[in-house]
Amino acid sequence: MALLDLLLVVGIIAGVYSLLAIGMNIHWGDTGLLNFAHAAFFAVGAYTSAILTTPVLETGLLAERVVGFDLPVVAGIAAGTVLAAGLGFVIATTSVRLEGDYLAMVTLSSAELVRLVIHNEAWLTTGAQTLKNIPRPLESTVTTLPVSYDLFYFLLVWGLVAVTYLLFERMSSGPFGRVLHAIRENDDVALALGKDVSRFKLKSFAIGAGVAGLAGSLWAHYVYAISPVMFLPSLTFLIWTAVILGGAGSYAGAILGAVVIVVLRQVTRFIPGSVPFADQLPYIRLMFVGVVLVVVLYYRPEGLLGNAQRLQAGTSEGE
């Protein structure tokens, strides 16, 4: 049973990462936007949902938070998703006309800005301290059933991953997605066809951010407690790795990339502490992920499930 429990927890983490990767994929894979603010969207989803669904019960010297609403979890998750989408819209409004590196810099600094606000506004977020006692959805009901709560949450998360995947696949292959693809390949082409490029970029940014917010809400309600150190830029880079590994532009690839990353990180936890360099395992773990990325890109430059034709679009091979 313990092994099943472990697999369920790993599965839940993989599901949350998959949602993040789906959000990143609409930005980069479909629209070609270099977004480095994903950790911020994740954080906004997590904190919004946590603040809305917890009462202000903390006591003691570190209890600085004065805002809490004790609303139902579903309201928190919905608000977390919407607010993250709103943040995506705001960041994109100020930066969507920027290209490539410049957009990357603005989004990365925006993400750090959001994290530092969370870190310092203790009246709202508990600041550097842990915002704890976040309720789990339907916990009292599920614990009366003959299934473990982790199994329930696993099914909930992967159910949402499935729904999101189907929606985004459909969107990507529809008229909206085709415009995004045109923007990805060449802004001017889309513009020449009469498309409002900025508006489409804004929509893409907001939708992807919303999914990241949904992932953040689900994560907060699973882990009971959140703090700003959970939303460092390294999380964004990890999701980038997942999307590239799975194949930019492919939603199934984004999910597979996220699962591979989570499994790789978990597998290396079974390496015994007695092996040489065991004290360097966290760093070796990242190097391992990097090596896998290099190997995959060497043999399949388009990623595990990516589209080779998409990779060649806009190049002499693809013309």
Place this chain on the structure above:
Amino acid sequence: MVDGRFSRRQVVKTVGVGGIVGLAGCAGSGGSGGGSGDGPIPVGTLAPFSQGLGWVGPNAARGRDVALQSINEETIMGREVEINEQDTETNPQAAVSGFTTLNEAEVVAMLGPSSSVIPNLFQPIRDAQLPTLSVSAGTIQMDDVGGPEEYLWRTVPSDAIAGRAQGQYALSQDFTSMAVTYKNDKGSQSFSASVADYFTGQGGDQAADVPLENNADSYRSEVQEIIDSGADVISMTAGTEVSALFMQNYIQAGTDIPLFLGNDVLTPDFIERVGADVLAESPVFGQAPAPGPAFDQFEQRHRDLHDEAPGTFGAAGYDAMNLIALAAVRGGAADRQTITQNINPVARPDGTEVSTFAEGKSELEAGNEINYQGASNPQNFDQNGDPVGPFSVLEVEDGSWVKLTTFSADELTT
């Protein structure tokens, strides 16, 4: 693959390879057999071995290994202890993953993590009914959590107790106005809040509250803000990196306001970094838990085993490992429930005082109750699984930290 789609064969191949890799990794855990059988008894260590608090885990693990050496010589009902070490990476997400891995490996008890991640594990620890002894979490967020019902203890005192020691010494020196400054993180905030709360509660005045951002190039403006506040004593809690830079700017400012340091910088490394002469000449003090009754013998055995003096939290790791092993011996079984029910009884004040596993095992096998006296403190737990013990105030003399005075546990809790 055509038009962005992928063939069923590709999916099956990719998922298959991923699945095999995943299952191979999971199978590698071996299932260990948990607390039953004749094999080694699996005990977990979940601590930060990397990132921000990466120095805590190795220190605690070295202390734990001193206890382990004796435990495996004596054995617990003929069985040795096998350690499964997991890194929290000073990050709650990695901590949850590490905890789940230990739970899957069916460890019977766990040396637990630091303040930065432990709130994320309160509920998982309860759900898994896994007795956990944190070796470094001083946070006051844990003051009302713990004990056998919660499967949670800690072998280091709460920051609330440590803060009292600093506050009492400041008041005893007739300081009336204190500035608190701290690294803007969870642990440092917790300690500083405790100091300020006690100091102001006893009639002192808090002149300034100055957070120090991590990775700053200079703290000159913060030092100046403190000087301008008119404080006659400064309490700083900021870890080695930030404390060293703050000290540099504090000395450059030429101020003579006495400065209190947190216990995590009362190390030979910090003296070397800032300079023994500078620290000896400046009005700099530190406070730390007074060494427990068994510290001297622990320190010697630590030097014998590791060829170095124990670091901060080393003695707490030693105590946690001994308490787990003695609880198993007292209960006559190495499983989670037995250890949970026997942690408090092996540290009860009315038993025969013992300070090593060998002594405790011998007394327990003779049918006597024991009172484990630890290396980091006496390990007398309150109802929330927190130890209360004496604290010392120290200063630098001839290149090392030497004791100025000690406050007893009674003085700090009444």
